[in-house]
Amino acid sequence: EAGVVQSPRYKIIEKKQPVAFWCNPISGHNTLYWYRQNLGQGPELLIRYENEEAVDDSQLPKDRFSAERLKGVDSTLKIQPAELGDSAVYLCASSLHGGGNTEAFFGQGTRLTVV
Amino acid sequence: AQRVTQPEKLLSVFKGAPVELKCNYSYSGSPELFWYVQYSRQRLQLLLRHISRESIKGFTADLNKGETSFHLKKPFAQEEDSAMYYCALLTGANNLFFGTGTRLTVIP
Numbered sequence: 001e002a003g004v005v006q007s008p009r010y011k012i013i014e015k016k017q018p019v020a021f022w023c024n025p026i027s028g029h030n031t032l033y034w035y036r037q038n039l040g041q042g043p044e045l046l047i048r049y050e051n052e053e054a055v056d057d058s059q060l061p062k063d064r065f066s067a068e069r070l071k072g073v074d075s076t077l078k079i080q081p082a083e084l085g086d087s088a089v090y091l092c093a094s095s096l097h098g099g100g101n102t103e104a105f106f107g108q109g110t111r112l113t114v115v
Numbered sequence: 116a117q118r119v120t121q122p123e124k125l126l127s128v129f130k131g132a133p134v135e136l137k138c139n140y141s142y143s144g145s146p147e148l149f150w151y152v153q154y155s156r157q158r159l160q161l162l163l164r165h166i167s168r169e170s171i172k173g174f175t176a177d178l179n180k181g182e183t184s185f186h187l188k189k190p191f192a193q194e195e196d197s198a199m200y201y202c203a204l205l206t207g208a209n210n211l212f213f214g215t216g217t218r219l220t221v222i223p
Contacts (some may be wrong), residue, residue: 003158045210
């Protein structure tokens, strides 16, 4: 199995442009996380989905960031418009909570550079 | 609010020496603690979790609720242990929070 798949791996855009990231979690995983990781920092939680419901988006900067998880499977994270400070690695993770399973599986991440 | 603190950004030890990566947490509920590792050019992956109380690749970690700590230890470091290590806390609401990470370098 490929695990959590993210695309694109790299993205370079000019400031004020929109950008979108895509995540395909492990099949059957009900929980999906989006994280932002700045250089030299740990992953920062942006939003968590349980199936198709965004159950915690308190850390998501809602003025420019949005996310969706249609049908409770794939998810997209969008930034519009992007700012220079948004340059970071965006990580997606999925987990199957239940029966003692709490391990989160991560994708390779999307490295965003805003110029 | 929850918080995970890793006081060391960088840690270097010689091969064969003991290693300890520190992690402290604050959380009002009953947390589940993890150590995740990221080897060079690989994705973040689980190393171990406190509820399993197992040794993975020679690493162990004990949850000390009195000191709110979950330090990662290995008696004899190996070169292949060089990586970024992140301590993480899972809340009762299933939110997973990470510390800032410690880069471990094992010197041959």
